[in-house]
Amino acid sequence: MKKQLLAGLTMGLILAGSVGIASATPIALNVDFGSTDQLRIYDGIGAAPSSGTTWNGIMFSSGTNLLKYSDGSSATGISIASTASQAYSDGGNALLGDRVFVTGSWGPFDVTISGLNSGSTYDLYVYGSNTIYASTYTVGAISDYALGGQNLPFVYHNNYGLLEGLNATNGQIHIDVARYSGSAAAVIGGFQLIEYPVPEPATMLLLGMGIAGLAGFRLRRKK
Numbered sequence: 001m002k003k004q005l006l007a008g009l010t011m012g013l014i015l016a017g018s019v020g021i022a023s024a025t026p027i028a029l030n031v032d033f034g035s036t037d038q039l040r041i042y043d044g045i046g047a048a049p050s051s052g053t054t055w056n057g058i059m060f061s062s063g064t065n066l067l068k069y070s071d072g073s074s075a076t077g078i079s080i081a082s083t084a085s086q087a088y089s090d091g092g093n094a095l096l097g098d099r100v101f102v103t104g105s106w107g108p109f110d111v112t113i114s115g116l117n118s119g120s121t122y123d124l125y126v127y128g129s130n131t132i133y134a135s136t137y138t139v140g141a142i143s144d145y146a147l148g149g150q151n152l153p154f155v156y157h158n159n160y161g162l163l164e165g166l167n168a169t170n171g172q173i174h175i176d177v178a179r180y181s182g183s184a185a186a187v188i189g190g191f192q193l194i195e196y197p198v199p200e201p202a203t204m205l206l207l208g209m210g211i212a213g214l215a216g217f218r219l220r221r222k223k
Contacts, residue, residue: 027197028070029113030055031080032190034098035089037062042095047154047162048125048192055190056080059087060100064115070192077115084109084177084188096130096151096159099187106185111175113193116168124163125192126175133187134180137161139173145180148187 028050032042034057041057052070056062060082067075086103102109116122126137128146136145144161154160166173173193179186 026050027195028052029067029075029078029193029195030070030190031067031192032057032095032098033059033082033084033087033100033188035059035087040089040091040093040098042093042190044095046095046125046127046192047156047160048123048194050192050194055095058082060084075115079114080111081114082109082111084111094130094151095127096148096189099129099131099133099189101133101185101187106179108176108178108186110177111188111191113168113173113175114171116171116173117195117197118168118171119198120168121196121198122166122168122173123194123196124166124173124175125160125194126163127160127189127191129187129189130159131187132183133185134183135186135188136178136180137163137188138176138178139163139166140169142166147180 026049028048030046032055034040037059038057041055043053043055045053050070054068054070054072056067058080062080064079065076067078069075082100084100084102087100089098124139126146128135128148130148130151132149134145134147136143142163144163145157146161147158150158156162177186177188
């Protein structure tokens with residue numbers, strides 16, 4: 001009987017742990033800004049820890065429910081809007097070969113990602129361009145930059161910046177794009193938004209019960 005109880009508790013603990021791990025698996029949303037929507041889209045691996053190669057091609061904004069995650073599944077409820085007024089593409093599908101910006105002033109603009117989970121945390125990989133338009137990317141109090149000037153490979157602070165541990169206030173993340181250190185223009189070529197979901201309470205309860213049950217059994221056995 002004791003062996004059966006121990007086996008049952010152990011299996012419950014394993015299942016609870018596996019559910020918790022599965023529920024916390026990172027989810028990636030990949031965006032490639034360019035001069036056309038859903039054309040000449042990058043289809044490779046970015047700097048983020050995501051194995052999916054599905055990217056969303058966007059000029060200035062997207063409709064709701066039209067985006068996909070990196071694994072090809074629908075990003076239900078998520079939309080993107082930008083105050084950029086001009087887009088450029090070199091005609092290829094390279095992530096760093098196209099960009100959006102504000103024509104005339106070449107100054108600051110923003111990108112807003114809506115429909116996110118307020119309870120999750122996010123890491124944002126922001127891509128500049130293969131030009132020398134160095135840019136700063138800011139979300140709240142967190143900021144980083146990309147100098148630009150080269151294509152692949154991805155090099156931190158050259159062609160991409162990283163903003164970690166972001167929260168989606170009211171389901172939104174606002175990216176402020178500005179010039180960096182006297183750059184001629186503020187640009188953004190794309191981004192990867194990695195979501196780290198918080199495990200559901202039921203999952204945590206199941207895990208806790210499994211641990212408590214196993215510990216209790218071991219104490220009784222010692223007595």
